[in-house]
Amino acid sequence: MSTIVSLPDQATAKLPAKSYLNQEYGLMSWLLTGDHKRIAILYMISISFFFVIGGVLAGLIRLELLTPPSDLMATDTYNKVFSMHGIIMVFLFLVPSVPATIGNFLIPLMVGARDLAFPKINLLSWYLYVGGGIFVLSAMVLGGVDTGWTFTTPLSTHYLNTHVVTAAMGIFLAGFSSIFTGLNFIVTVHRMRCPGMTWFRLPLFVWGHYATSIIMILGTPVLAITLVLVALERTMSIGVFDPTKGGDPLLFQHLFWFYSHPAVYIMILPGMAVISEVISTFSRKRVFGYTAVAFSSVAIAVFGFLVWEHHMFIMGVSQYSALVFSLMTMLVAVPSAIKIFNWSMTLYKGSITFETPMLYAFGFIGLFTIGGLTGIFLATLGMDIHLTETYFIVAHFHFVMVGGMLMAYLAGVHFWWPKMTGRMYPEAISKTAAVITFIGFIVTFFPQFLLGYLGMPRRYAAYPADFQVLNVFSTAGASILGIGYMLPMLYLPWSLIYGQIAGNNPWQATGLEWQIQSPPLTENFVEIPIMDHEAYDYEWLANKTQHEVQTVG
Amino acid sequence: MTEKTQETHQDAEVHVVKPPIYLAIFLTLLALTALTTGISFIDLGVFNAVIALAIACFKASLVVLFFMHLHYSSRLLKLTVAAGIFTFLLLISLTMTDYISRAWGMF
CATH class of the missing domain: 1.10.287 (Helix Hairpins)
Incomplete structure (x- = not known):
């Protein structure tokens, strides 16, 4: 099969003598670093740690659901396990996944800057994230939380005696970490672009992260305020969410989902940003409709703020208001579809090769499309009454979050692994992992659409025996999926020592980050580059390569 | 220097x-x-x-x-603050669509 990978001659190739990895040694050189690339690595290690914990909890949930009765764990333990799975996966893995790791590493490289605008705030954001993680872990170790990841009132404020405040504090801190990341990205993109780097020459990766940052900065404070209100309600009974004191439990839902629905786009937009880069590189074509894809990111960020009530359709909100929100929810499908169609058009007549990042990107497109389209079912008021709070919803958002975002994260990690580490991952086994992940994902979550449609509610440890066959499929799929995720965790660290030397630009990609050494210098660029061509200009790259050869010859 | x-x-x-x-x-x-x-x-x-x-x-x-110092700041900074206010207004006005009309047709 054809490939575009071009590696230097392994007999003579060496890693660069100086890079951000060997500039300084010792633990403190990492813990006190201001280098965006090192902070990205710190984030990557931390989120992988939390992903493993969240993944083990997911495994426990699927094991419990293997059989109809609640037999593996007590029902309240089950509540704690799925709550913790949600809290860890959403706030400690998905929200920071691409922006804080790949985004942190790449945004300065892509705009042609030496670092992010505020390196110390960047480091502070990692410490806040770790602090938040410690709070969440403490809540788990001290006895857990059983509110679900949504902290639904009045359950969280009046009826439960678990560690709600501790977990909420953790999310509060992690929230500020993501605000700081967003702030850094916005200022960097506005103020630190290299000469010639106009807005419409920026890679779509940067546009996606810019849109994400807008949501992070405008949305996350609302979550922080809401969680503080829950804590105050629990400790001082201030009455904001308590009807007997003139409050309203639904107000919590409004405030919580005002952040948490846009947060879905915090989770998916950076994934889309990765996919734009990967699809273009492995099709050898400029992304079709660059401007439309760029603006659709911003449109998703804006529309994302107008749809939150669709999480509350059955909770007794005004039916007129629900009608408006249903319509606006449908509108979000438009920019998402623009992206999918444009990526498909990019593939059309492209010179496609099937390296690992591309396989994950294909997985993303297929699974995200299913996840997105089932969202239309749920946005429809009548259908929603039947489907909401069932496994249909669980399947829907796992298709978007896991099938979409996690696939995109893995695509990104594989795509930029040679740039981050200077070494290639092993291609054959990683392709196998990508295929295993896809199959495992489908087997795990597709049966859940059927279960939900048949009426199996979410959040219960026990279910009628009729549902067992589909649940067995789902659990079996989860174990396949587990293998799919375990493989990269084994071969990526392995490749740090044994991987082939990647050279500067193994994919023949056009981004600025590929024109410098791998791994990059601490200062990124020896001289600040001057951008004189559009993004994804493969002719420019061909000319440049030809010119280099002539010079050497 | x-x-x-x-x-x-x-x-x-x-x-x-x-x-x-x-x-x-x-x-x-x-x-x-x-x-x-x-x-x-x-x-x-x-x-x-x-x-x-x-x-x-x-x-x-x-x-x-x-x-x-917003009064003396650049347009970009003013726009940034305006974006925050706009988001806040979205939060209030769209939430009010629920509160205002929740009881319509019920009594």
Whole structure:
């Protein structure tokens, strides 16, 4: 099969003598670093740690659901396990996944800057994230939380005696970490672009992260305020969410989902940003409709703020208001579809090769499309009454979050692994992992659409025996999926020592980050580059390569 | 070194606000605080909250515009603050679509 990978001659190739990895040694050189690339690595290690914990909890949930009765764990333990799975996966893995790791590493490289605008705030954001993680872990170790990841009132404020405040504090801190990341990205993109780097020459990766940052900065404070209100309600009974004191439990839902629905786009937009880069590189074509894809990111960020009530359709909100929100929810499908169609058009007549990042990107497109389209079912008021709070919803958002975002994260990690580490991952086994992940994902979550449609509610440890066959499929799929995720965790660290030397630009990609050494210098660029061509200009790259050869010859 | 200093001066668009303006704003804020306190002794029905919030918003605007220098800042910074206010208005107005119409057709 054809490939575009071009590696230097392994007999003579060496890693660069100086890079951000060997500039300084010792633990403190990492813990006190201001280098965006090192902070990205710190984030990557931390989120992988939390992903493993969240993944083990997911495994426990699927094991419990293997059989109809609640037999593996007590029902309240089950509540704690799925709550913790949600809290860890959403706030400690998905929200920071691409922006804080790949985004942190790449945004300065892509705009042609030496670092992010505020390196110390960047480091502070990692410490806040770790602090938040410690709070969440403490809540788990001290006895857990059983509110679900949504902290639904009045359950969280009046009826439960678990560690709600501790977990909420953790999310509060992690929230500020993501605000700081967003702030850094916005200022960097506005103020630190290299000469010639106009807005419409920026890679779509940067546009996606810019849109994400807008949501992070405008949305996350609302979550922080809401969680503080829950804590105050629990400790001082201030009455904001308590009807007997003139409050309203639904107000919590409004405030919580005002952040948490846009947060879905915090989770998916950076994934889309990765996919734009990967699809273009492995099709050898400029992304079709660059401007439309760029603006659709911003449109998703804006529309994302107008749809939150669709999480509350059955909770007794005004039916007129629900009608408006249903319509606006449908509108979000438009920019998402623009992206999918444009990526498909990019593939059309492209010179496609099937390296690992591309396989994950294909997985993303297929699974995200299913996840997105089932969202239309749920946005429809009548259908929603039947489907909401069932496994249909669980399947829907796992298709978007896991099938979409996690696939995109893995695509990104594989795509930029040679740039981050200077070494290639092993291609054959990683392709196998990508295929295993896809199959495992489908087997795990597709049966859940059927279960939900048949009426199996979410959040219960026990279910009628009729549902067992589909649940067995789902659990079996989860174990396949587990293998799919375990493989990269084994071969990526392995490749740090044994991987082939990647050279500067193994994919023949056009981004600025590929024109410098791998791994990059601490200062990124020896001289600040001057951008004189559009993004994804493969002719420019061909000319440049030809010119280099002539010079050497 | 000299060049660097010049660059820094050019980059930072520092606007020095004269003390009398600060003093005037400070006194206005104190006066408005007194007004809020005073008016709380008079029962104005539904306007109790409306007036208190209006005064609070006006005070916040003064702080942001003068103490936080927004009045003298670039358009980009003004736009940034406007984006925050716009998001807040979205939160309030779209939430109100529920509260205003929740009981319609029920009674």
